[in-house]
Amino acid sequence: MKGIVFTEFLDLVEEKFGIEMVDKIISESNLESEGAYTSIGTYRFSEMLQLLQSLHKNSGISIDKLLLTYGEHFFSVIDKSYSGLLATYKDPIEMLSSIENHIHVEVKKIYPDAELPEFVVEEKTEDSLILIYKSSRAMHHFGLGLMNKTFEHFNSSATIVLEKIKEDGTEVKFVIKKNPHESRE
Ligand code: HEM
Structure with a gap:
């Protein structure tokens, strides 16, 4: 999955929930990239899944609604x-x-x-x-x-x-x- 999909996602999470939530979902996930995304890079889709699942758990909002x-x-x-x-x-x-x-x-x-x-x-x-x-x-x-x-x-x-x-x-x-x-x- 392209880096821009991750960087824009984390920007939106910061805007809606604050920087603490960004830090929290990154640290709760087991990320090969360690959460350091660049828009031109390419990362595993499983990292997006983990970030989404963590955000769902911490916000109570369904994965469908988040997506x-x-x-x-x-x-x-x-x-x-x-x-x-x-x-x-x-x-x-x-x-x-x-x-x-x-x-x-x-x-x-x-x-x-x-x-x-x-x-x-x-x-x-x-x-x-x-x-x-x-x-x-x-x-x-x-x-x-x-x-x-x-x-x-x-x-x-x-x-x-x-x-x-x-x-x-x-x-x-x-x-x-x-x-x-x-x-x-
Ligand atoms: C994924 C570009 C329009 C549906 C993507 C990705 C890019 C992209 C860059 C990510 C690919 C990756 O991370 O490897 C664009 C551009 C569009 C466009 C430039 C218009 C000019 C649309 C529209 C839809 C759509 C109108 C409407 C349904 C999707 C979906 C994905 C995706 C569902 C997620 C990947 C998946 O489901 O497997 N697109 N897209 N795209 N795009 Fe588009």
Whole structure:
């Protein structure tokens, strides 16, 4: 997993819970990196799992909720660092249906060792999308956070229902329906 995923995570933990919580979850985990991450480095995914589990234990917030909030935060990182890639899209459904064959393809060119999920488009209309998420990392709620912010980015919103295909979350169906624009009158 790329270092930027760790550095941004720890920044958010500091912002929401304070530096003591950052120190606590690092010292409670058994980290090969010892918690010294650089954004360009690459680290084991098991380190992220340990940090998440420790934060869950110390905050009482579920792993899914933690990952959802982190995904929403990570969109702002993407917005800042990869604005050119985002600018190639005018519509959230178009963007989400292009993660697999465009967005993450570009990410892989920048970071050849990136560990990315697979997204299969099962059904697509102008205002709806069914996506199948597959990843051994089971970070579906991180994806949900990114999806919410993708709609917000285009001044829109959606109702997104998540159905687990595999109980362990390594395969999940996202049923995405764009909400109709509310009239301002
Ligand atoms: C992971 C980049 C859009 C879903 C990642 C990682 C990067 C990245 C750098 C970490 C890879 C690693 O640590 O090895 C980007 C960029 C995007 C983008 C630059 C847009 C320009 C999206 C969107 C989604 C998404 C819109 C929506 C679902 C995910 C998920 C992961 C991930 C779920 C976690 C890894 C996993 O589940 O296996 N992405 N991403 N990405 N991305 Fe994207």
